Amino acid sequence: MLFDYCLGNPAFNIAEKNNIAGTGGNTTLYKTVARNDFKRVKDGGSLVLITLKGIIPDLIDGFFKDYQVDYIHLMDNIVVWPYNTCFFSVTKKPRTSPPKIIGGLAAKIYSHNADDCFPFVYYASSNAGLNHKFNSSKPNRVIRQLPGRGRDSFTYDYTDIEVDTDWKFAFYVLESKKSYTVTNEPVYGGTICYITTSTKEEAEKLRLFTQKNKVFAEYIRRMNIKGHAFGLRNIKKFDLNQIVTGEEIPIEWGITDQDLTDSIKFENDITEDRNRVKALGEVFTPTSLVDYILDHISQHDQNAFDGTKTFLDSMCGDGQFLLGVANRQFGNADNIYGIDLTPANVDAATRRTGSKNIVCGDSLSYEFSNIEKDTNPLFVFP
Ligand SMILES: C[S@@+](CC[C@H](N)C(=O)[O-])C[C@H]1O[C@@H](n2cnc3c(N)ncnc32)[C@H](O)[C@@H]1O
Secondary structure (H helix, E strand, C coil), rough: CCEEEEEEEECCCCCCCCCCCCCCCCCCCCCHHHHHCCCCCCEEEEEEEEHHHHHHHHHHHCCCHHHHHEECCCCCCCCCCCCEEEEEEEEEEEEECCCEECHHHHHHECHHHHHHHCCCCEECCHHHHHHCCCCCCCCCEEEEEECCCCCEEEEEEECCCCCCCCCCCEEEHHHHHHEEECCCCCCCCEEEEEEEEHHHHHHHHHHHHHHHHHHHHHHHHHHHHCHHHHHHHHHECCHHHHHCCCCCCCCCHCCHHHHHHCCCCCCCCCCCCCCHHHHHHCCCCHHHHHHHHHHHHHCCCCCCCCCCEEECCCCCCCCHHHHHHHHHHHCCCCCEEECCHHHHHHHHHHHHCCCCEEEEECCCCCCCCHHHCCCHEEEHCC
């Protein structure tokens, strides 16, 4: 069975049948869910999901590159929860126009396209990954310094690639502003980033900008980016000559007062259970955010909630999204489908929405041909 809409907020650590403790949240898991759900969308139908911002390059240039990404909302103008999330809509039809990046201030500053941004070098990987690429059998060029066993002791990894001696503004990803540096030396460190520039002055201007610019700081805050300078990775590049004190706002960004007005604070009616968050990735979506996302769906498709379209939330939790859809259809839930791994959630979602199509199962492997036999009365609240 295929659906007009697959929507929702997937678990960040997908649990599996025999393993409720998932493997920790990362973009790979979100990509897996997005791909899996997209297979369940009809031709011309849409996938609308909350996801991590880190998935954006994949949405645009990876798995979805041939499809119409309608929009990616950076969620930087709404305050709803502490997670680094966005939501997007992709329609199963050939791409005819570039994805629209929407949101507030960030929509003017952010670009997923490396060609629009400063040339950003990022050495990071797991130790095992780096050790595979760089090891002591290579000519002795140090690429990174690692903490050794004792205090003040170090070990090194080596590379045979040419280490960059251009001028650069360099920084450690997860550390404080103190580790910012302008240098033409090769840089050291486990997780190091730098932006090369033509001159030392340009590198200094980037450093000043990073430390002093209030609009950049606000962008970082609203985007929920961990590691201040790391935010330089996806900002649209600008002429560095205009930077003198660091406080100048790049004219290329076209920022207006309107862009800097306060974000809208959403009411959050959900109480999280930390144990369930950990074990199941169970974070129910606040009703205010569900409504906001459903409004975006309506703006895109005025007939979305006319009762003729089918909806699936493949990790439906207690039915926040499905209830939102049912309410917009004046309570009609015949076209509403859900899956969740835990019986209690299936019960709650069934009870709240009145849908008879909510099943207990593993979203990644569930086959909808089984839906009739699986809508087991056990899980239907009397
Ligand atoms: C982030 S919550 C979101 C719930 C709901 N979509 C919402 O927005 O409120 C994710 C849900 O996925 C469920 N879940 C985790 N792994 C699953 C899997 N493999 N198959 C089905 N459901 C799963 C959890 O039980 C949890 O209820």
